[in-house]
Each structure stands twice: as C-alpha cells, then as structure tokens.
C-alpha cells in the first residue's frame with residue numbers, strides 16, 4: 001500500500017490540502033479566495049507572490065497534469081465511468097489509470113528536464129474525485145467538454161468532493177454520518193483531522209526530532225498499560241512536553257505505536273497463559289520483526305524500541321532481528337553487505353542503568369533466515385539458534401495471498417510449529433479479516449482475534465483512489481501462538497480474490 005509519511009515539514013506538505021487544490025500549494029494557507037492555475041486547474045495559490053514563487057517548479061508539472069490524463073481513449077473512459085456498476089471494479093480501474101498516468105509522467109518528465117518526485121505521484125494518486133461517481137475534473141472535461149471548471153468541495157473539511165450539485169446532495173448525508181462501527185466521528189471530522197495534522201506540522205515548522213519523541217523515564221515496576229492514548233498522554237509520568245498539542249501527539253503515536261503494540265501483544269499472550277512470563281521478570285527479550293521495512297527502521301530506528309526497556313524494569317537487554325526482503329536497502333546492499341549500521345543513542349537513564357539494545361538485519365524471508373541459522377549452528381559455523389521470544393509483523397498485508405502460496409506460508413507455519421508468540425497488525429479492518437483467514441488456514445492458533453488496536457497510530461491517512469476511508473499504522477491487531485490441528489475452511493470470495501489479484 002502506498003503510505004504517506006508525515007514526519008518532516010516537506011513530507012507533511014505532501015499530505016496537505018494543497019495537493020487537492022483546496023489550499024495554497026506554496027504556503028498551505030486557506031484564504032477566502034484561492035487562485036487556480038489557469039492551465040492545469042489542479043493546483044491553487046493564495047496570492048500572486050506564492051504563484052510566482054512556485055512558477056519554475058510548477059511549470060514542468062503543469063503541462064503534464066493537463067496532457068497525461070487526456071491520453072486515455074474516450075471510449076475506455078466512457079466504459080469505465082458510464083458502464084461500471086460495481087464500485088469496487090470502478091476503484092480498480094481507477095488505480096490502473098493512476099498507475100498508467102504515473103508511468104507516462106515518468107517517461108515524459110526527462111524530455112522536459114524534470115524527474116518524477118513523490119509530489120507528481122501524490123498529485124495523481126490523491127487527485128480529487130466525486131464521492132458518488134468517482135469522476136475527476138479531467139474525466140468530466142473529457143466526457144462533457146473542456147469548459148467543465150472543477151469539482152465542488154465540502155466547505156468544512158475541504159477534502160471531500162462532488163462533480164455536481166446533484167451528487168453533492170446525494171453524498172452530504174453520508175459525509176456527515178458516523179464513519180465506523182462504534183466510533184462517533186464522521187468522515188468530515190476525520191478528513192479535518194487527517195489534514196490538520198500535516199497542516200500543523202507545516203505551519204509550525206516542526207522538525208523530525210520534534211515529531212519523533214519518546215518519554216525518558218524508567219518505570220520502577222511493571223504496570224499494565226492504560227486503555228487508550230488519551231489516558232497515556234494525560235499521565236504526567238509519561239512526561240509529555242507542555243508545548244505539545246493534540247495534533248503533535250497524534251503524529252507521535254505513529255512511531256510510539258511500535259513499542260506499545262508489542263507491549264500490548266505481550267500482555268494479551270500473558271493474560272492467556274495466566275501468568276506474566278513475557279512481561280514481569282525476564283532480563284532478556286528477543287524480538288523478530290518479520291517483514292520489516294522502513295516503518296520500523298528509518299524513523300526513530302532503535303530508539304523507538306527503548307520504550308520497552310523503559311516499561312519493563314527487570315529487562316537488561318532487548319535484541320531485535322529485522323528480517324524481510326523489503327528491509328531498507330539503505331542498510332543492506334544487494335549482496336547482503338552492511339551499508340550502514342543502525343545507531344542507538346540511549347537516553348541518560350538507559351545509560352545509567354546499563355541496559356542495551358542489540359540488533360541484526362537480514363534482507364530475506366524469515367523462514368530462510370531461520371533455516372540458515374539452524375544449518376550454521378549444526379555445522380558449528382554459528383551460535384546455537386534460539387527462537388525469538390516474540391515475533392511481530394507490522395501492516396504486512398499477508399492475507400492478500402489468500403488461496404495462493406506466498407512467502408508468508410512457510411514463515412507462518414514455522415512460527416506456529418515452534419510456538420513463537422506472534423503479533424500481526426494491519427492498516428484496515430478488511431485486511432485484518434483477510435489476515436485472520438490466512439492465519440487460520442495455516443493452522444495458527446489464534447490467541448487474540450483481530451480487533452481495533454488501542455495503540456494504533458492516531459495519525460490517519462486518507463485512502464487512495466477509493467470513494468472513502470482512511471488507514472492508519474497498526475490499526476488492527478491479532479496474535480497467535482502455536483499450532484492447531486483443527487481444519488479451518490474459509491468462506492471463499494472468488495470475485496474479491498480475483499479483483500485483489502489484479503490490483504495488487
């Protein structure tokens with residue numbers, strides 16, 4: 001899934017309303033009246049000064065934003081927007097169009113002396129679309145004539161669109177209704193929140209170290225986790241800086257979610273076992289981060305995991321094994337050579353206590369890594385292999401492979417057969433359901449079934465190329481330990497399966 005990170009001013013800009021053309025592309029301000037670029041009509045500016053300031057960089061993008069969408073043959077477009085009856089099929093078609101448009105831009109940009117950046121991709125992927133029919137302004141212009149101006153937007157959140165007054169009226173009610181089961185917020189409120197976070201980072205000019213923050217304190221004894229982030233941030237012992245704000249705290253939860261989800265998972269496993277073998281008395285903890293990628297490695301790095309040491313006073317050492325083919329190439333070269341080691345700069349209290357975090361990085365599938373370690377140990381080329389105390393797969397999307405063999409299959413079977421308590425998270429409820437299906441098909445003994453993770457990232461990202469919806473890191477969580485011989489037959493949904501296959 002294409003996720004947009006919001007940790008630096010530049011990255012935050014990419015998720016801002018400016019991308020949707022409802023705030024100034026240069027400064028993110030929202031004046032009473034925005035000037036649209038008369039050529040592409042996709043981006044807006046608050047003033048002549050802001051427009052002139054951006055002229056040079058926008059010129060290269062502007063003509064492409066106009067030309068590239070028009071390359072889709074009219075008949076194809078008619079077929080997609082006038083004959084597609086199932087919204088899901090329409091979403092798939094749109095994701096294919098977007099991928100094609102980005103490919104064309106990538107090809108054309110060098111001919112005008114530019115190169116593809118994430119802004120180009122985001123302008124295509126986040127292109128405003130009518131919430132009812134999914135048409136963009138480009139689609140309307142192609143279907144109805146070049147004089148079509150631009151989509152109407154919700155004046156509250158500025159992030160929901162309609163192609164006509166009729167579609168606006170049709171959608172309004174839904175836009176202002178409860179968005180998710182058991183939650184009180186509406187889509188409009190959620191939109192506001194998603195874009196306020198990035199706007200606040202941009203306008204306050206927060207730096208990476210301000211948005212990444214971890215409390216410096218060691219607990220004197222293990223105390224069960226509170227029930228929510230609200231409670232956590234309200235607790236003075238977590239030393240949340242007084243200058244913090246609700247938006248900044250939400251942004252911080254994106255990384256804090258990593259150690260908190262691990263601690264939460266360990267609590268669930270301990271509760272099921274009836275004692276606290278994972279949490280209260282151990283001095284060493286070995287964690288395998290399976291299917292690791294940038295999320296766990298790049299932002300905050302090892303410091304993120306320090307919170308585990310801070311919460312479990314008996315712990316002297318945490319060893320992390322980052323295992324996965326997508327492990328950042330920044331750290332491991334194509335031939336497995338170390339490019340850069342992750343540095344850990346412990347806080348003063350960790351230094352004083354003499355606790356440590358060790359780590360290893362393996363750009364391979366977990367079962368290959370484990371088999372290799374076991375083989376090396378057998379021939380005396382390596383230390384005795386120890387299964388990790390806990391494994392975690394963050395936002396893996398493993399369930400997409402339902403019905404098919406994937407790299408996850410042997411890994412899951414191995415973790416289950418060897419009784420490694422494993423925590424799995426996902427961006428979306430739908431993905432959590434797919435993962436659950438997938439795990440049970442692999443005979444994993446589910447200890448806690450999927451549910452909304454109280455320690456999910458509160459920084460939400462709007463879904464791409466769909467009518468509605470949001471995702472957040474570690475949004476749903478589930479865990480298994482051990483193996484079951486009960487056969488599990490999932491409900492087959494062939495249409496969805498085929499559709500997913502063509503989309504992902």
Ligand SMILES: [Zn+2]
Pocket residue numbers: 024025026027028029045046047050
């Ligand atoms: Zn401006």
Ligand SMILES: [Zn+2]
Pocket residue numbers: 037038039040041042043058062063
């Ligand atoms: Zn333009």
Ligand SMILES: [Zn+2]
Pocket residue numbers: 130131132133134135162163164167
């Ligand atoms: Zn419409």
Ligand SMILES: [Zn+2]
Pocket residue numbers: 154155156157158159160175187188189191
């Ligand atoms: Zn709204």
Ligand SMILES: [Zn+2]
Pocket residue numbers: 216217306310346347348349350351
């Ligand atoms: Zn520390």
